[in-house]
Amino acid sequence: MNYFEAVQLGRTRASAAVELLREITGASHPTLFLKMGVAEWTPVGEEMLYALVPGKNSTAAVVICDSDGNSKSMSDFVSALESVKISGALAAKGIPRFDGEIKLPI
Numbered sequence: 263m264n265y266f267e268a269v270q271l272g273r274t275r276a277s278a279a280v281e282l283l284r285e286i287t288g289a290s291h292p293t294l295f296l297k298m299g300v301a302e303w304t305p306v307g308e309e310m311l312y313a314l315v316p317g318k319n320s321t322a323a324v325v326i327c328d329s330d331g332n333s334k335s336m337s338d339f340v341s342a343l344e345s346v347k348i349s350g351a352l353a354a355k356g357i358p359r360f361d362g363e364i365k366l367p368i
Contacts, residue, residue: 282357283326290335293366
């Protein structure tokens, strides 16, 4: 797959993740279109899993990622309590939790 094709497919998958997270949080941002740590141009995966990324001062962000931990969308940093509520809402929608290392573009 060439770069342009991989980015277009990854963008489509990230957009779906952004919309999923926006339904619950109201705000979500795309993060990655291509998988990190892969030598070839590979779009992020289709899978939808969620994870929490701890922040400073008892905050966290919620990400939607693929099965390799490549983040596709990310919420704003919110209070730890709010991040737990968001996680519960995602779990109620049948979205599994990802417990591995999250790959972020930072």
